[in-house]
Amino acid sequence: MQPSSGARTKSRRSIRSLLSKALLDTRPLKYPAYRRLWLSNIVTAVGAQFSAVAVPKQLYDITGSSAYVGLAGIFGLVPLLVFGLWGGAIADTVDRRKLLLITNGGLAGSSVLLWLVAAADVRSVWLVLVLFAAQQTFFAVNMPTRGAAIARLIPVHLLPSAQALGSTVFQLGSIIGPLLAGVLLPMLGLSVLYLVDAVALCAALWAVFRLPPLPPQEGAPKRAGLRAVLDGFRYLAMHSVLLASFLMDIIAMVFGMPRALFPEMAERTFGDPPGGGAALGWLFAAIPLGAFAFGVFSGWLHRITRHGVGVTAGVVAWGIAVIGFGLADSLWLAVLFLALGGGADLVSVVYRGSIMQAAATDEMRGRIQGAFTVVVAGGPRLADTLHGLAGAAVGTSTTIVAGGALVVVGAVVAAVLLPAFWRYRSPAAEQA
Incomplete structure (x- = not known):
């Protein structure tokens, strides 16, 4: 017996309803200002990957030495560490829209200069490295400013959805950026790769220009000096929920x-x-593939109000996935565990980002985002050193399994020692 047309219609509606609840929540995009910022984030994320591919390739073409390529890591990391902190303090003292205009303009300008150097075949390692460092300086100030602006553009109950949108875009950029660079490089050449990046960043600059003014609010510092940076660290130390969110990421x-x-x-x-x-x-x-796939089906994340529990669960799941990866004896099983780990990390990122947006006051958000930029930049690089040394000493599998176990134990211990973090709920849930 064939189902009636009414039954089929009801079934289709049920499927559409289920998909709408499961797929990425796009409600924040209904707010024009946030939508413009999000669209500019896509360009910035992909452009950052263009530079990550083009600069090492250019350095190797000039020198034929991987040692000089390695210098790009230092020239990129130092600006992120220094100007990530200072940039966050600047974002708390000035109109964030104006600061985004300046830093987006700097990103576009540095890409133009890198294009000119490559097009003119100027074979100067140090010029390329200095321009790359300048680009990373603008990027280091731009990122905490973007993060600090989000809570001023959308209601607080949409912060988890906005974090999921932003994280998914970042992961998409991590996948598409290198792939596009790999395709365009042999077709158009190195210099054109920089030019494409510069043109795209100019489009992002127009999106930022159309944002509303975002001046500092009452209580914001007047100057972005060392004292303002230290005030940010003191604020972080005094708020256990924020401190725990950083600790979980570390x-x-x-x-x-x-x-x-x-x-x-x-x-x-x-x-x-x-x-x-x-x-x-x-x-x-x-890892980025898993995070992106999970981000596409992250529509349910905003329904969970226990954000501290969400971060802890995401970190524990990441640790378990890492253990599985260390024990895997086939490539596809290893890829599966890493992809699952990427999905777990996205959950942690969404709730951790929401906590930083909601638990910090507006006059502190820039500095909190700046400190987060430093953690994001420095943590994986410290991990590279520790894992490299341990892997050489005791083997890769033992190192990875032990590291995953330490993640699980560390996350549980942190949650026990900082119960306020475990109990933390979204402010939107408290107001309901």
């Missing part, structure tokens, strides 16, 4: 990010040839 990244061991595992565990192969690419792509 635990997850320092103990649980095994990317430094990917090259050795790709060759010795999963059979890549000495010159490199598909396994290495899959290992590096797995």
